[in-house]
Amino acid sequence: MAHVELTDLSKTFGAFQALQDISLHIEKGEFCALLGPSGCGKSTLLRLIAGLEDVTSGEIRINGRDVTDMEPADRKIAMVFQSYALYPHMTVAENIAFSLEAAGMPKAPRLARAAEVAKTLQLDHLLNRRPALLSGGQRQRVAIGRALVRDPEVFLFDEPLSNLDAMLRVQMRMELSSLHHDLAATMIYVTHDQVEAMTMADRIVVMDQGRIRQIGAPMALYAHPADRFVAAFIGSPSMNFLPGTITGTGAQLTLDLGRAAKPFTLTPRGQSAAKGPADLGIRPEHATLTAPDATDATLPARIRLVERLGNQTLVHLETAAGPFTLQGPGDLPAKPGDQTALSFDPSRAHVFGPDGKAI
Amino acid sequence: MSMALRPRRVRRGEYLVAAICVGMITIMIWPIVMSFLASIKPPDEASRPPPHYLPQSLSLENYRSILTYHAGLAVYVGNSLAVAGLTIVFCLVLSVPAGYGLARFDIPGKEVIFLILLASMMLPFQALLVPLYLLFSHIGLTASKLGLAILHTMLQLPFSIYLMRNSFEGIPKEMEEAAVVDGATSLFTLRRIFLPLVMPGMVTVALFAFITSWNEFLGALILMNDEKQFTVPIMMTGVSSGNFGSVNWGGLQASVIVSILPCLIIYLLLQRYYMTGLLSGAVK
Numbered sequence: 001m002a003h004v005e006l007t008d009l010s011k012t013f014g015a016f017q018a019l020q021d022i023s024l025h026i027e028k029g030e031f032c033a034l035l036g037p038s039g040c041g042k043s044t045l046l047r048l049i050a051g052l053e054d055v056t057s058g059e060i061r062i063n064g065r066d067v068t069d070m071e072p073a074d075r076k077i078a079m080v081f082q083s084y085a086l087y088p089h090m091t092v093a094e095n096i097a098f099s100l101e102a103a104g105m106p107k108a109p110r111l112a113r114a115a116e117v118a119k120t121l122q123l124d125h126l127l128n129r130r131p132a133l134l135s136g137g138q139r140q141r142v143a144i145g146r147a148l149v150r151d152p153e154v155f156l157f158d159e160p161l162s163n164l165d166a167m168l169r170v171q172m173r174m175e176l177s178s179l180h181h182d183l184a185a186t187m188i189y190v191t192h193d194q195v196e197a198m199t200m201a202d203r204i205v206v207m208d209q210g211r212i213r214q215i216g217a218p219m220a221l222y223a224h225p226a227d228r229f230v231a232a233f234i235g236s237p238s239m240n241f242l243p244g245t246i247t248g249t250g251a252q253l254t255l256d257l258g259r260a261a262k263p264f265t266l267t268p269r270g271q272s273a274a275k276g277p278a279d280l281g282i283r284p285e286h287a288t289l290t291a292p293d294a295t296d297a298t299l300p301a302r303i304r305l306v307e308r309l310g311n312q313t314l315v316h317l318e319t320a321a322g323p324f325t326l327q328g329p330g331d332l333p334a335k336p337g338d339q340t341a342l343s344f345d346p347s348r349a350h351v352f353g354p355d356g357k358a359i
Numbered sequence: 360m361s362m363a364l365r366p367r368r369v370r371r372g373e374y375l376v377a378a379i380c381v382g383m384i385t386i387m388i389w390p391i392v393m394s395f396l397a398s399i400k401p402p403d404e405a406s407r408p409p410p411h412y413l414p415q416s417l418s419l420e421n422y423r424s425i426l427t428y429h430a431g432l433a434v435y436v437g438n439s440l441a442v443a444g445l446t447i448v449f450c451l452v453l454s455v456p457a458g459y460g461l462a463r464f465d466i467p468g469k470e471v472i473f474l475i476l477l478a479s480m481m482l483p484f485q486a487l488l489v490p491l492y493l494l495f496s497h498i499g500l501t502a503s504k505l506g507l508a509i510l511h512t513m514l515q516l517p518f519s520i521y522l523m524r525n526s527f528e529g530i531p532k533e534m535e536e537a538a539v540v541d542g543a544t545s546l547f548t549l550r551r552i553f554l555p556l557v558m559p560g561m562v563t564v565a566l567f568a569f570i571t572s573w574n575e576f577l578g579a580l581i582l583m584n585d586e587k588q589f590t591v592p593i594m595m596t597g598v599s600s601g602n603f604g605s606v607n608w609g610g611l612q613a614s615v616i617v618s619i620l621p622c623l624i625i626y627l628l629l630q631r632y633y634m635t636g637l638l639s640g641a642v643k
Contacts, residue, residue: 052536073542085537089555099541101551150541 003028003186004049004154009058011044011210018044019210022058026203029184031177033191033201035233041210042190046156049188050079063153073102078147079156082163084139086131086146092118093127096145117149137168144179157189161196173199194234198222206230224269228356231281237314239350240287242280242299242321246351246359249273253351253359255280260320261299266346273351273359281350282342284327289315289334290343297341299324306334317342391619398422398612405609421613425598428610430587432617435594438504440621442579442590443572445508450519450568451561453512458523458560459549463535473524480517485577492581502585510582511572519564526560527553562632570622591618 002025009022019041026032034042047053049060051072060068067075078099086095093114094101100110118124121141131139140160147155157176161169177200180187191197197204198218206213206221206229214226218234225231231239247263248254253273255264257280264280290297301317301324313332317324317340324342328334351359393412397405401418404411426432461469491510492501500506530553538548554561576592583589589597595618599611 050540052539072540077540079537079540081533081537083531083533085531085533087534087552098538098543098551102538102541102543102547146537146541 002026003030003063004188005059005061006045006049007059007061009045009048009060010056011041011048011053012056017210019048022212024205024212024215026186026188028186031180031187031189031200031202033189033197033204034207035191035194035197035204036207037192037233040207042192042207043158045207046079046158046188046190049154050077050156051075076153077156078150078152078154079158080143080147080160082159084131084143084160084163086139086142088131091128091130092123092134092142092145095131095142096149098146099150113149114145117145120148121145136164137172140164140172141175144176153186155185155187157187159190159192161191162193169196176200195236198234204234206233224358225350226358228279228281228352231350231352231358235283237284237325237327239281239283240324241352242282242319242324244278244280244321246273246275246278249275255351257299257321262297264298264344264346264349266349266351268351268359273353277354278359279352280344281352282324282344283348284314284325286345286348287324287326288343289326289328289332289340292339292341294341294343296343298344299342301340301342303334303336303338303340306336394612394615397608398616400609402607402609405612406605406607421609422617424610425594425614425617428594428598430589432594434587435589435591436617438588439573439590442504442508442511443569445504446511446515446572447565447568449508449512450515450564453516454519454523454564455554455557455561457520458527458557459553461520461524462527476517476520484514488578488581495582501582502588504588507579507582507590508572510578511568511575514575514578515568515571518567522560522564522567523557526557530556559632562629566625566629569625573618573622
């Protein structure tokens with residue numbers, strides 16, 4: 001039995017359908033990331049699980065109990081908000097112990113429990129400080145402490161790292177991952193940052209326009225995106241899409257990328273293909289530069305811009321099939337204006353049909 | 360040396376702003392200074408035409424005379440404080456839950472209710488006085504501090520609710536949701552989270568209620584017909600009438616200064632809260 005079960009969940013706000021037929025099973029101890037662009041419904045879904053919004057239709061079960069119509073406090077969940085939602089007039093200890101205070105626990109034991117939780121988060125020296133005197137990372141830890149103290153069955157995180165600077169975000173990402181490892185707790189984590197989802201989650205749920213696009217392990221989504229949306233959303237820099245035409249079907253697909261390009265042949269992976277328009281999807285790291293007259297050259301290109309990042313180089317190219325971004329090693333020989341050609345590895349190329357689904 | 364360490368050059372615009380501020384402050388303080396100077400003149404010098412700005416001799420006679428005026432200054436100040444205190448309590452007790460409700464709950468038609476509340480500020484208070492007097496005399500609230508405090512609360516309530524609504528709206532919704540997830544009831548959330556956070560708003564409401572009630576004259580004149588129940592503004596009209604229709608300028612100015620003092624002290628003490636309260640909800 002799954003720890004968190006969502007069955008045919010829908011949510012409307014007036015005439016606006018925010019979520020449609022969401023069914024999702026999350027196992028005990030799993031770290032599940034809800035990933036998608038702004039407005040895709042991921043935060044609404046989290047708020048439905050938390051009980052902060054009423055469900056329009058469908059069912060939510062946590063640990064076998066139907067919690068659909070239950071008050072948030074009775075669901076045995078804890079939530080960490082994007083803005084941390086710390087109480088500015090209370091000390092760190094009072095913030096952490098707030099849920100215990102609301103439950104009527106006497107002062108001494110609740111502060112002792114708060115101190116215990118603070119110690120696991122290295123906040124024990126800050127117990128008497130107010131949130132205004134804490135750094136972003138410390139505030140984030142207090143918010144996590146407030147969730148931990150309740151000993152919940154499920155942790156809900158609503159974009160908790162988006163207010164932190166880049167370095168702190170990387171550090172907190174690791175801290176959250178190790179916390180998940182130590183607690184072995186079920187965690188549902190909302191983010192629009194695919195790097196966070198890829199690095200932390202056991203499973204990612206990619207959402208768009210109130211629907212689930214694909215569910216899978218991070219590397220499965222990366223290697224086998226079900227459609228063009230998932231392919232574009234997972235991976236940074238984003239996948240390149242080159243419009244073409246399928247001219248040959250069967251065991252091998254042949255794709256024509258226009259007059260300037262050589263026909264490209266690959267083995268189909270998804271739904272069966274018919275002849276007609278299709279997009280070739282190539283990740284920036286799965287293309288190489290080659291001489292225009294080389295045998296493996298597929299598409300002639302001209303280098304427009306080169307970005308050196310030290311450990312890698314991003315090359316922005318212009319091709320007859322459209323712009324293309326390539327990611328190569330730091331010392332990749334390339335300079336703007338060079339005439340070159342792109343070579344693609346057929347085993348790592350993707351083809352998407354006119355409906356956006358992977359072929 | 361870095362730019363930050365160099366003393367900043369004051370721009371011309373700032374001098375202009377400072378000059379305008381000084382001019383405005385002078386205009387506002389001038390009458391108070393004049394009142395004070397007149398109050399420390401001997402009574403006959405204060406009333407002698409043509410008036411002089413600076414006193415030719417100093418005397419506390421005016422203050423002594425208002426101390427023992429009829430029932431005595433202490434009685435009138437006591438009455439004013441009692442009415443103002445009750446007005447503050449009523450305003451807070453009514454405007455805090457009203458502001459909380461209007462800011463935080465989905466009440467059907469709440470914007471219309473709020474507009475009607477604000478619209479009542481547009482009605483001239485004088486037009487309401489006669490019906491109010493009839494109503495109050497019917498239920499026995501004339502010549503009572505409670506009645507006058509209720510009247511002052513009516514005057515002050517729309518603005519108080521407006522302020523409290525703004526204060527509650529200034530608190531991020533996530534903070535309330537965090538409390539809900541943590542199992543706090545509405546009342547516990549109001550007491551433990553909201554009230555401490557809207558304290559500046561409450562202080563502002565209290566301050567405005569105090570100033571309105573302390574200075575209000577017409578309602579007090581009509582409702583209070585027993586000399587022992589008079590408030591400071593009514594005492595001041597009494598003090599100002601001298602012999603044979605003349606004006607007792609010295610006594611009047613002394614009572615003006617005395618009546619300003621409590622407002623000034625409270626304003627200075629609560630200034631920090633008061634500014635935050637006025638601004639809360641105005642900026643994100």
